[in-house]
Amino acid sequence: MDNSTKPLADRVALVTGGASGIGAAAARRLASDGAHVVIADLDGAGALTTAKKIAEAGGAAWSFECDQTKPDQVDALFDRLVEEHDRLDICVANAGWGRFGTFLEMPRRVWERTFEVNVTGTFAVCQEAARRMATAGNGGSIVVTSSSGAIEPVALFSAYCSAKAALNMMVKIMAYELGQYDIRANAVMPGVTETSMTNSLLAGDSRGYNEAESPLGRLGRPEDVADAIAYLASADSAYVNGAALLVDGGGSAYSPGWFGTDFRVRNNSGWTPRHQQFRFQDHGTR
């Protein structure tokens, strides 16, 4: 397809956390839809690699190393963006960070880091993006990568789930306040998706267990989430504002989480991966 006839031709998109996983898939997808994509990531080399691959496939992409917990780095990102692009139409605020552990043993530093990256960092990026969109006057679409954990409590993920829940609320209020600038704000909530973030959690039998418990019988792929992001960035979703869309294969209707325990045992600090706690029928591995 000729670039000028693509659905996002001449649009400028920012994707944070675009070096790998869901962010990289979103950057590739938006570029293939014709957008000029700026890829920001803490991992500058990874962002550059994603940008190069997009360029090799005929797309337009730039990379920028940015730690969104550092205000001066966010400023530098947007200074550069304004310098090189006369508009901003799409912001995919996707960068995130997480560690799991029991509430009783959660180090304060882990809790703080989770909120710094996921909440404060995402706020900073969304605020600058919204300001840029409002100034440019073309409206825009902001898509925040939340998590199914924002609405489903997942044992041992107190910091991560709380941070993602905060993002869902931020998105809804952005939707209210930014509507007058024709800027829409929505969230995608991936379920268990195959990325480097979930890699260690999906080791061994855990993979089969999670596949078996998903109504579609498979884990999510970064591309599944990227497809949803592309929809929310497109004109087809022109009246979708303040929504939080689960991309979880139906897991929210039928999902027990990563870790389980026997609640009958009091003062029990033992949590085991769910696949080890209960036997289940996995035709592949048992």
Add this chain to the structure above:
Amino acid sequence: MTTLLEGRAALITGAGRGIGAAIATRLATEGARVAVNDLDEEAATATVDRIRSAGGQAIVVPGDIADADKAREIVAVAAEGLAGLDILVNNAGLVYRLPFREFTERHWDRVLSVNLKAPFVLSQAAVDHLAAGGHGAIINICSVAVIGFFRQIAYDASKGGLLSLTRSLAVELGREGIRANAIAPGFIDTDIGQTGDLDRIGQKTVATLPLARMGQPDDIAGAAAWLASDQAGYVTGQVMFVDGGWVRN
């Protein structure tokens, strides 16, 4: 013409006017063969004529889906006429706006028959066809009323039930490659949204919408086309609010 749904066959109920007509038209534009149902045969035929004149493929399957036998016949005729069925859009619905104390059992039964029983019957009649193609999709048109509304008790209950039906179908049919999702339209510019005092209320409502406009049927059609397609391949059991940011979903 684009090709998001090339080779797919779709049945859309209540597609003579409004949101249903917009969905049927959009699915056809995306390459699907569509069966257009409506209680009003003339309106369904008009939708089919418009789709055909734009180069799309469509057939008329008129009838009252509240009649279970008729509903099953509609699915059979659609699947026969389209040589298969991949997408079912349960869109037909009706509303009575009355205070709770004045709501009669007759009102209740009629609303529940059309808005909730018919999607169950149609989905059951269609399930083997949907499974056969390997990429079945059921889309139930709910409402922002799933999170609460007023003076339309049966409608609100039916849409809440339809959302639960959607989730159960998603869990039970996922392994057959069938996805089930709901759309919750907000204040949409159709004749169901503009009668009597609602029009007056409507003007006030628009002022409270972040996007400051009523939704158009095409806004819902955009969501339906996406949910029906492989683009939403990992999205099932969900409700997509298309309300311009109206409700606190």
